[in-house]
Amino acid sequence: MTGMTAQQCLEAHHRRPPDEWLIGFARALRAAGLHVTADRERTFLVAVSQVGLGERRGVYWAGRATLTSSPADVERYDQVFTAWFTGRPMETTHTVPPTVRPPVRQAALDDDAASGAGPETEDDLLRARASGQEVLRQRDVAALDRAERAQLARMFERLHPLAPHRPARRHVPRRTGPVNGPATLREQLRRVGEPGPVRHHRRGVRTRRVVLLIDVSGSMSAYADSLLRLAHRFVQAAPTTEVFTMGTRLTHVTRALRERDPDRALVAAGAVVPDWSGGTRLGDALAAFLDRWGRRGMARGAVVVLFSDGWERTGPEVLGEQMRRLRALAHRVVWVNPHRGKAGYQPIQQGIVAALPHVDDFVAGHSFATFEELIEVIAHA
Incomplete structure (x- = not known):
């Protein structure tokens, strides 16, 4: 042409x-x-x-x-x-259109490709973006380099966690459902005995609290950044979410994660956590949570999610007893282990063995794909 x-x-x-x-x-x-x-x-x-x-x-x-x-x-x-286009007529009404390959998924247009030399054609670029995003979703976040971590951080913005719901005590008006006798009677009285519409109601729902307990000890340090970014998404999406870090002590970081910008939120959280990459006292930290916050209502009827590999510095008996107390209060207990989804993993750590009898869901948490699956588990808890 x-x-x-x-x-x-x-x-x-x-x-x-x-x-x-x-x-x-x-x-x-x-x-x-x-x-x-x-x-x-x-x-x-x-x-x-x-x-x-x-x-x-x-x-x-x-x-x-x-x-x-x-x-x-x-x-x-x-x-x-x-x-x-240039003002020149396009006389192709009777021309057979060129063959068009099936389009790639639209998601490939929404995200940036990883840094480095890119493909030469736009078609190759789109395909590389789609495949690169999928590979990154499945990668262990502990094995990512700095550029890949930066790209993963942008991918977290696509997550939109949903808080689970629980039945409320009060009923709310509905067009269908059980008959609301008192409301129907009041309607008849208002009409001085004349027939009127029948009123219906159903039991309402309320947002169930989600509590995230994140192990930031040395064995979990490679996952701490991603787990806190995930917690930030929960705090931004559901105001009833509470977040704590666990190491040698327990630290409440919900206020820091309420900062809208994720990078600033992580800096604020880092400023209040005194025991990054230290030892692990899961039993003592869980006991502190239950004694100070849990029994007062924060854990009662909540979905409590623990992020840890299960390495315990103190005896496993303490952790087992605190998990039993937690299970008696919470609606559901979820344990997220970064090694759970890896080939050959066996839950043989003393902490995991002591905790598993009191856990409802034992899930993986080492990649972006497993974080997406965890969001579904929590939403349907």
Whole structure:
């Protein structure tokens, strides 16, 4: 084909980013009367990424395949395309469109690729981003380098934890459900005996408290940053979440994690935790939690999640007794072990052996994928 390519055309218009100019074209079609939705805009961007911006014909057919609804739209589509791209008519109404490979998942467009030399074509870039994101999701966070940790930190922003719910004591009005006798009777009296609508109600729900107890001892130091970022997402999503760190002592860090920016929140938490990468006294720390906060109501009916590998400096009998006390108060107890999902792991540590009889869910917690699974476990607890 002769004339400017689609890529050259895009660069000629004030050097705007290609995605911005392509979305502008889709919205120009919407202004011209075509039914172009946000989903079609995204599909159009994916289709163009497959055919490439170097061929005007490919961009034309990518848009025609994704942004038109019927043959009646073709004429207006051609007019807008001609006006938007260089002003030269596109006489391809009877031309067979080029073959377009199946689009990659849209999630590949939403995140940055890992640092380093990137692929040469946009198609390769999208595929590399998708595969790189998936590989990073499955990687053990303790084995990541600095660049990979920075990318993982951005991925945490995509997590949206949901707090579990519990039945409330009070009932709330509903259009269906059990008949609300008193409300129905009051309605009849208000109408002076005339028949009126029957009132219904159902039992309401309340957010159940989530308590996160994070081991920050030496054996867990490689996971502490990621676990605190996960805790930050819980605190931001559910105000009833409480977070403590456990090492040689117990530290309440919920207030620090209420800072909206995650990096500032972690700095604030680090400033109040005195026992980073020290020893482990899980039994004593859990006893301090139960004596000071748990029995007063924080653990009562809550979902309590412990993040630890189970290495205990003191005798396991203390930890077993405190876990028994915790299980009697909590609605559900979840133990997250970073070694749980690794091949060949056996729960033989004395602390784990003492705690497991009092644990409802024993899950892995070493990768971003396992963090996503943990969120589901907590939401349905």
